Amino acid sequence: MHSAQIDQVRRFNRTVTQRVGVLHDHYLGRDRPIGEARLLWEIGGQGEDVRRLRERLGLDSGYVSRLLRSLEADGLVTVEPHPRDRRVRTVRLTDAGRAERATLDARSDELAGSLLEPLNEAQRARLVAAMAEVDRLLTAGTVxxxxxxxxxxxxxxxxxxxxxxxxxxxxxxxxxxxxxxxxxxxxxxxxxxxxxxxxxxxxxxxxxxxxxxxxxxxxxxxxxxxxxxxxxxxxxxxxxxxxxxxxxxxxxxxxxxxxxxxxxxxxxxxxxxxxxxxxxxxxxxxxxxxxxxxxxxxxxxx
Amino acid sequence: MHSAQIDQVRRFNRTVTQRVGVLHDHYLGRDRPIGEARLLWEIGGQGEDVRRLRERLGLDSGYVSRLLRSLEADGLVTVEPHPRDRRVRTVRLTDAGRAERATLDARSDELAGSLLEPLNEAQRARLVAAMAEVDRLLTAGTVxxxxxxxxxxxxxxxxxxxxxxxxxxxxxxxxxxxxxxxxxxxxxxxxxxxxxxxxxxxxxxxxxxxxxxxxxxxxxxxxxxxxxxxxxxxxxxxxxxxxxxxxxxxxxxxxxxxxxxxxxxxxxxxxxxxxxxxxxxxxxxxxxxxxxxxxxxxxxxx
DNA sequence: CGATTTCTCTGACTAGAGTCAGAGAATGCA
DNA sequence: TGCATTCTCTGACTCTAGTCAGAGAAATCG
Structure with missing residues (x-):
C-alpha cells in the first residue's frame, strides 16, 4: 500500500464526509432526529418485528422501544403483538407514517440531486460511474x-x-x-x-x-x-x-x-x-x- | 438527471457513510471526543488564533472555549494572548499535543489503510482512481x-x-x-x-x-x-x-x-x-x- | 408443571455536541 | 475621552443518542 494511495483515500474521506454530511443534515435532519428517521425508514411498507429492527440497526432494545413510543405519539406507527408469538411486537406504518417516509425518500433524492446538480452532463456521467466503482469496491471489501x-x-x-x-x-x-x-x-x-x-x-x-x-x-x-x-x-x-x-x-x-x-x-x-x-x-x-x-x-x- | 443516476448516488452515499462512518468512530473516536480531536487537528503545528479556529470549524465561541479548557487541562495546548491584540488569544500545541496530533494522523492513515486492506493490488488501484475522480468532481461542484x-x-x-x-x-x-x-x-x-x-x-x-x-x-x-x-x-x-x-x-x-x-x-x-x-x-x-x-x-x- | 428463556418495556443515567445570554477586558472610532 | 465594537469566557440550558438494570408477560424446554 503506497502512501500516495493512503493520501488519496484520506482526501476522499474528507471531501465526501464533509460534502455528504452537510447535505445529509440539511435535507434529512430537518424535522426529525435521525435516529427516528432511520427507524421509520427501516420499518418499510410491510411492517416489521421490533426484534428484527433492533437487529438490523444494531440498537439497544430500550432505545428502540423509546423511539417507537415517540413515533407512536406522533401517529406515524402502530405497534401490536405478533399473532403467533405474543411476546414479539410488530410495527406498522400508519398513513401518516407512510407519508413521512415518502418525504424522507424524496429528501434523499434531493440530496443526491444536489450533488449532481452543479455538474454538466459529461461530469455527471463520470461522477456516477466513479461512485459506482467506489461503491462496488468498498462493498467487495466487506464480503x-x-x-x-x-x-x-x-x-x-x-x-x-x-x-x-x-x-x-x-x-x-x-x-x-x-x-x-x-x-x-x-x-x-x-x-x-x-x-x-x-x-x-x-x-x-x-x-x-x-x-x-x-x-x-x-x-x-x-x-x-x-x-x-x-x-x-x-x-x-x-x-x-x-x-x-x-x-x-x-x-x-x-x-x-x-x-x-x-x-x-x-x-x-x-x-x-x-x-x-x-x-x-x-x-x-x-x-x-x-x-x-x-x-x-x-x-x-x- | 436520470433516476438511475440518483439511485446510484444514493447507493454510494449509503455505502460510504456506513463504511467510513463505522471506521471513523472505531479509529478516531477512540479516546477523545471528536469535537476535541477536530479542534486539536485544526490548531496545526504553528498555533492558531481562537477566532480563526472558530471560523474554520463554524463553532460557537462558548463551545470552542470549553473545548480549549478541556484540551488545556489535559496538557495538550497552551492559550496565550496575541501579542498585538490582547483580546485575541492564540492556541499552541504543547509537545504532548503534538504527539496526540501525530497519533490522530496515524489513525487516519490506519482508517484509510483498512479500506484498502481487504482488496488485491488491482482492486486497490481501481478504488483509489475512482475515489480521486469522485473527490475531484464533488469538489468541482462546490466551486x-x-x-x-x-x-x-x-x-x-x-x-x-x-x-x-x-x-x-x-x-x-x-x-x-x-x-x-x-x-x-x-x-x-x-x-x-x-x-x-x-x-x-x-x-x-x-x-x-x-x-x-x-x-x-x-x-x-x-x-x-x-x-x-x-x-x-x-x-x-x-x-x-x-x-x-x-x-x-x-x-x-x-x-x-x-x-x-x-x-x-x-x-x-x-x-x-x-x-x-x-x-x-x-x-x-x-x-x-x-x-x-x-x-x-x-x-x-x- | 415448573424452570428457563425470549422479548419488550420502563426508569434512571451518561456523554457528546451544541446554543444562548451575558460579563469583562481590550481596542477602535468619532 | 467616551461610546461602540470585538473577542473570549462562564454559567445555565437543551437535545440526541445512547447504555444499563431490571420487571413482567409469553413461550419453550425438560
Whole structure:
C-alpha cells in the first residue's frame, strides 16, 4: 500500500464526509432526529418485528422501544403483538407514517440531486460511474468468506439458489439427481471444505472443495448471488480454494463447467486454469479445467 | 438527471457513510471526543488564533472555549494572548499535543489503510482512481463563480498569481508593463466583467471579459490555481463568459494566448474556438482564437 | 408443571455536541 | 475621552443518542 494511495483515500474521506454530511443534515435532519428517521425508514411498507429492527440497526432494545413510543405519539406507527408469538411486537406504518417516509425518500433524492446538480452532463456521467466503482469496491471489501458445514442454513440457501439458477440457464434444464454432485460429506473435513461468502451477514455465494484421497482436488458448486456479482468474488473464491488445496498438499486443482456459464469460463481462463480433456462423465459438463497449485510464498500472502 | 443516476448516488452515499462512518468512530473516536480531536487537528503545528479556529470549524465561541479548557487541562495546548491584540488569544500545541496530533494522523492513515486492506493490488488501484475522480468532481461542484470588482482582494490575489505564473512559464519571461493588458476599468461594468472562482471561500481562479463598444468581446486574464486544476473550471469559465457576452448582445468572442500555455490552447480548441490570424499586436501572444456565440436556448441553460 | 428463556418495556443515567445570554477586558472610532 | 465594537469566557440550558438494570408477560424446554 503506497502512501500516495493512503493520501488519496484520506482526501476522499474528507471531501465526501464533509460534502455528504452537510447535505445529509440539511435535507434529512430537518424535522426529525435521525435516529427516528432511520427507524421509520427501516420499518418499510410491510411492517416489521421490533426484534428484527433492533437487529438490523444494531440498537439497544430500550432505545428502540423509546423511539417507537415517540413515533407512536406522533401517529406515524402502530405497534401490536405478533399473532403467533405474543411476546414479539410488530410495527406498522400508519398513513401518516407512510407519508413521512415518502418525504424522507424524496429528501434523499434531493440530496443526491444536489450533488449532481452543479455538474454538466459529461461530469455527471463520470461522477456516477466513479461512485459506482467506489461503491462496488468498498462493498467487495466487506464480503467475508467463512468455512461452514454444507448443512448450515446459509449454505442451503446458496445451494438452492445455485440449483435454481442452473435449471434456468442450462439449455437442457438441470436435475440434481442426474448430476455427479458430491454428497455433503465430501465437502466437510477431512474429505473437503465448503465456503460461504457473506455480505452484512447475509449469504451471497458459496464454493466447495473436494479433496478425494489420492486424487486431484476439485472445485464444486461455486455460485455468486446476482446482487454480489462484479465484486471479484469468484476470483476470491478461486484464490482461497487454491490456497486451501495447496495447504492440504494437493498440487492439482480441477473443475468442470457447463457451456452456458460463460462468465465463469472466462474467470477460469483469466485465473490461470487450462482447459483439458474430460476427466469425468458429468452429464452437464462441456468444459473441464485444471491448474497446478503451490502454496504461495509467504511474501505474497499478505 | 436520470433516476438511475440518483439511485446510484444514493447507493454510494449509503455505502460510504456506513463504511467510513463505522471506521471513523472505531479509529478516531477512540479516546477523545471528536469535537476535541477536530479542534486539536485544526490548531496545526504553528498555533492558531481562537477566532480563526472558530471560523474554520463554524463553532460557537462558548463551545470552542470549553473545548480549549478541556484540551488545556489535559496538557495538550497552551492559550496565550496575541501579542498585538490582547483580546485575541492564540492556541499552541504543547509537545504532548503534538504527539496526540501525530497519533490522530496515524489513525487516519490506519482508517484509510483498512479500506484498502481487504482488496488485491488491482482492486486497490481501481478504488483509489475512482475515489480521486469522485473527490475531484464533488469538489468541482462546490466551486462558485462570482462577479467581483477587479480591485477586490481575491481578484488581486488571483491576478498576482497569474502574473507570477506567466513570468515562470513564458520563455521570455513576462513584464506586465509591456503587455496590452486592460486596465481595471475595462473589466468592470459596463465596459466588461470580472469573475473569481472560489472553493470553500478561497479564491482559486479568475477570468475577465472585455466588452469594447462596437468590437468583439474579448477574454482576458483567465487563470486557475494549480490546486483547482482538473476540475473543469477553465471550461466553466469559458461557458459562463460566452453566455455573458451573448447576454450583452455580442456575437463574437476573441482571445489571444502564449504558446507556452498548451493546456489552455487545448481547452480553447475543445470548446469550439477557431484559431484565426492575429487581431492585435500583443507582444506575448502566439495564437489568436475566436468563436461565434449565441444565447443558448432556454432548454439548455438549466 | 415448573424452570428457563425470549422479548419488550420502563426508569434512571451518561456523554457528546451544541446554543444562548451575558460579563469583562481590550481596542477602535468619532 | 467616551461610546461602540470585538473577542473570549462562564454559567445555565437543551437535545440526541445512547447504555444499563431490571420487571413482567409469553413461550419453550425438560
Amino acid at each position: 467475508t468468506l467463512d468455512t461452514v458445514d454444507p448443512g448450515h442454513p446459509d449454505a442451503l440457501y446458496c445451494l438452492r439458489s445455485y440449483f435454481t439458477e442452473l435449471q434456468e440457464r442450462f439449455e437442457t434444464g438441470f436435475d440434481p439427481e442426474r448430476s455427479l454432485l458430491p454428497d455433503a460429506g465430501e465437502l466437510t473435513p477431512p474429505r473437503g471444505e465448503f465456503l460461504v461468502a457473506r455480505l452484512h451477514g447475509e449469504p451471497v455465494g458459496c464454493a466447495g472443495l473436494k479433496l478425494p484421497p489420492g486424487a486431484p482436488a476439485e472445485i464444486k458448486r461455486m455460485w455468486v448471488a446476482p446482487r454480489a456479482r462484479r465484486l471479484g468474488l469468484g476470483r476470491r473464491f478461486l484464490i482461497e480454494l487454491e490456497a486451501r488445496a495447496a495447504r492440504h498438499g494437493r498440487t492439482l486443482l480441477r473443475l468442470d463447467t457447463n457451456k452456458a456459464l460463460t462468465a465463469a469460463i472466462g474467470l477460469y481462463h483469466s485465473c490461470g486454469f487450462q482447459e483439458v480433456p474430460a476427466f469425468n462423465d458429468e452429464p452437464y459438463a462441456h468444459h473441464w479445467f485444471e491448474k497446478r497449485v503451490t502454496a504461495p510464498p509467504a511474501a505474497l500472502q499478505e | 462558485t463563480l462570482d462577479t467581483v470588482d477587479p480591485g477586490h482582494p481575491d481578484a488581486l490575489y488571483c491576478l498576482r498569481s497569474y502574473f507570477t505564473e506567466l513570468q515562470e512559464r513564458f520563455e521570455t519571461g513576462f513584464d506586465p508593463e509591456r503587455s496590452l493588458l486592460p486596465d481595471a476599468g475595462e473589466l468592470t461594468p459596463p465596459r466588461g466583467e470580472f469573475l473569481v472562482a472560489r472553493l470553500h471561500g478561497e479564491p482559486v481562479g479568475c477570468a475577465g471579459l472585455k466588452l469594447p463598444p462596437g468590437a468583439p468581446a474579448e477574454i482576458k486574464r483567465m487563470w486557475v490555481a494549480p490546486r483547482a486544476r482538473r476540475l473543469g473550471l477553465g471550461r466553466r469559465f469559458l461557458i459562463e463568459l460566452e453566455a455573458r457576452a451573448a447576454r450583452h448582445g455580442r456575437t463574437l468572442l476573441r482571445l489571444d494566448t502564449n504558446k507556452a500555455l498548451t493546456a489552455a490552447i487545448g481547452l480553447y480548441h475543445s470548446c469550439g474556438f477557431q484559431e484565426v490570424p492575429a487581431f492585435n499586436d500583443e507582444p506575448y501572444a502566439h495564437h489568436w482564437f475566436e468563436k461565434r456565440v449565441t444565447a443558448p436556448p432556454a432548454a439548455l441553460q438549466e
